[in-house]
Amino acid sequence: MSLEVNKALAAVLTAGIAFMGAGVIGGVLVHPHRLEHSAIAIGAPPPSEGQAPAAAPAIEPISPLLAAASADNGRAITGRICASCHTFTEGGRAGVGPNLWGIVGNHHAHAEGFTYSAAMRSKVGETWDYEAINHFIAGPARAIPGTRMAYAGMSSTAQRADVIAFLRTLSATPVPLP
Ligand code: HEC
Numbered sequence: 001m002s003l004e005v006n007k008a009l010a011a012v013l014t015a016g017i018a019f020m021g022a023g024v025i026g027g028v029l030v031h032p033h034r035l036e037h038s039a040i041a042i043g044a045p046p047p048s049e050g051q052a053p054a055a056a057p058a059i060e061p062i063s064p065l066l067a068a069a070s071a072d073n074g075r076a077i078t079g080r081i082c083a084s085c086h087t088f089t090e091g092g093r094a095g096v097g098p099n100l101w102g103i104v105g106n107h108h109a110h111a112e113g114f115t116y117s118a119a120m121r122s123k124v125g126e127t128w129d130y131e132a133i134n135h136f137i138a139g140p141a142r143a144i145p146g147t148r149m150a151y152a153g154m155s156s157t158a159q160r161a162d163v164i165a166f167l168r169t170l171s172a173t174p175v176p177l178p
Contacts, residue, residue: 062134063178065161066168074166077159085151088170097149103128104168105175119146130178133164 078088085096092099098111108123109116123144126132135143137160139153154160168174 059135059138060157061131062157062161062164063130065157066130066165066177069158069161069165071162071165071169073159074162074164077163078166081151081154082163085149090170100167100170102171104133104164104171105129108132117146117148119144120148130164130168133167134160137163 078086082097082100087093087095087099088101089099090101092101094111094114098114098116103110106128108126108128109120110128128136132143136147136149137151137154140147140149140151142153154163168177
């Protein structure tokens with residue numbers, strides 16, 4: 001290696017070490033401490049006494065949109081958003097969430113051997129019809145308080161329609177469209 005290259009590398013190394021050192025010293029001199037309360041309040045303020053709590057945003061029914069929805073787009077959306085936790089193929093393994101083959105028309109907590117939350121288990125007698133899935137994916141924690149599905153929710157009605165149209169196809173005998 002030429003001397004010039006060596007010099008250049010040494011300069012880069014020195015700069016890196018100096019930079020790291022500055023960070024360490026900075027951390028010692030300035031004690032970072034966390035705010036006890038967030039400086040910015042997120043969400044609505046708690047209702048004051050005598051005032052009714054603000055109603056949760058209404059969730060548009062999905063059934064009228066399903067016939068025209070795009071299962072292909074739904075497949076793409078679930079691939080981006082849901083596939084980090086769910087598989088969709090028949091017999092697919094569970095991930096963070098249960099496999100979703102045959103979910104439409106099935107009962108809540110449908111996957112044998114999956115460890116559901118107590119909240120989800122308590123609804124085992126209820127059917128995942130189109131509107132139940134619609135409400136759940138629009139806001140899991142709002143639809144089923146205590147659910148373990150750590151997903152904030154899908155606010156776009158059109159996207160939910162596409163996703164549900166795709167979920168419907170995950171069956172040898174898909175449930176009829178509404
Ligand atoms: C961060 C991981 C995660 C993501 C992302 C996620 N899920 Fe889930 N999902 C879960 C878990 C965990 C459960 C089990 C919930 C429980 O037991 O309360 C679940 C449960 C479900 C159920 C009920 C299954 C049953 O057997 O009753 C449906 C339907 C569902 N998810 C659909 C979706 C869809 C559609 C998306 C994408 C829009 C999605 N999930 C995104 C983790 C996730």
